[in-house]
Amino acid sequence: MKKPIFLVVYILACLLLVAFLLEVGLRWVHYQKTSTHDFAIKEVTRNFREGVKAAKLPPSPELSRFVASEKEVRDLYPAFKKDAIAFGNSPFIELIHPDTESIVRDKDGVLGNLPNHTYQVAFGRYRIGDPWDPILYKDNHPEKPNSPETEAFVKARLFNATSASHDADGHRNTVPASTAPDIVLVIGDSVAYGAAVNDAATFPSQLQLLLPNVRFISAGVGGSGTPDNLRRLSIELKRYGAQVKSVVYVFCENDWNDDDTPEKLCTGLKEALDGAGIQDRVFIYTEYLERIMLDLVRNTKESDLRRFWQLKSRTLDLLKQQPITVVEWSKLLDAHRQEAGSVFSGMALYVDHCHLSPRGLKILAGSVPVLGKSGKP
Structure with a gap:
């Protein structure tokens, strides 16, 4: 037994x-x-x-609008490679090559935008990929006609198509163009650059509309972290010299990596601005949608939340010791949701899970004091 x-x-x-x-x-x-x-x-x-x-259920024509598997894209690789098509935030890394890049490193290794370049970008209707991280379609040679296979994909799968353009110095073109002698330099990563919005909707362009008596230069570069941003800031300050009257540094929490610390960021920024004699300085702290609206998006690990909050808290504490104006995007978003009376209204301020929409950029521009002025009435 x-x-x-x-x-x-x-x-x-x-x-x-x-x-x-x-x-x-x-x-x-x-x-x-x-x-x-x-x-x-x-x-x-x-x-x-x-x-x-x-x-067991009949297929839905609504679902046919969405890419349901990676195979559908991989089957179109020959056409996409021929047409210089790339996909951001995706597993399709084989499509990333020199012909599909709009971001390059110069001879000194500093990350920048490809000069005199225009490309088209759009979001796709995908059922693949990470939650809250939509895949981006990118056509780096819109001046050339695409193959029928690519055009069929574009027609069936994409929406919110727009374009971006760079000048001879690799700056994102600001609209309307200005020749004012006094310059406000906007530096940062893809949030400052204005990923997935057109030239007229970017943060510097929104500021240009509000403050037409100065010239806003868009020196943001997608994918750049703190070291690249600080090096590029020094380059731009030397390029324009005394013409630069103000610097607006746009920081996103995805700039953090294992080598960056709040101390390096704040010390490097202060040294660059002090060295150039910049008195008017603004620092903007932005965050991911999933870490700023925790009442709606609950897929972020507790350890990640605490790590990012500690980095933010330490950064803001250090910035308080400097003569710098700090703008917290989270406070602007909360105020918008309160005013709109909807917990979901904050989502309209993002174009994806990280970058701000034209509406979000407009709110941000109207809340940033530059040279003692603000876009608010």
Whole structure:
């Protein structure tokens, strides 16, 4: 009698061990963001049941508008490579090559925009990729006609198409163009650059409309972190000299990496501005949608939240020791949601999970004091 009981206990113990290892393995490989109130194994079985249930239902024409698998894009690689098409925030890294780049490094290794360049960009209707991180379609040679295969994809899958252009110095073109002698330099990453919005809707262009008596230069570059931004700031300050009357530094929390610290950022910024004699200085701190509206988006790990909040808190504490105006995007977004009376209204201020929409950029521009002036009436 003891032997069968022992065997049953042994089998149960083995099954529990297998279940534990499977749970850990699934979380490690794919389900890291599984809710603390749920289990990865349960999520796998739920997805399987939903897949079986969906397969029994007739196909929906609405779903046919969306890219449902990576294969659909990979099958079009020959056409996309021929037409210099690339996809941002995507697994399609094979499409990234010199002909599809709009961001380059100069002879000194500083990240910048490709001079005298225009490209088109659009969001796609995708059911693949990471949550809250939409895939971006990028046509780096819009002056050339695309193949029929590419055009069919564009017509069926894309929306919110727009374009971006750079001048001879690699600056994003500001609209309206200005020849005013006094310059306000806008420096930063893709948020300062204005990813996925047209030239007239960027942050510097919105400022240019509000303050037409000075010239706003858009020196933001997508993908640049603190070291690149500070080096580019020094280059631009030397280029324009005494013409620069103000600097607006746009910081996004995705600029942080393992080598950056609030101390390096704040010290480097102060040294560059003090060295150039810039008295009017503004620092803008922006954050991801999923870390700024926690009442709606709940897929961020607690450890990530705490890490980013600590970095922000330390940065703002250090900036308080400097003669600099600090603008917190989170406060502007909260005020907008309160005024609109909708918890969802904040989403309209983002064009994706990271970059601000034309409406968001307009609100930001109207709230930034430059040379003692603000766009607010």
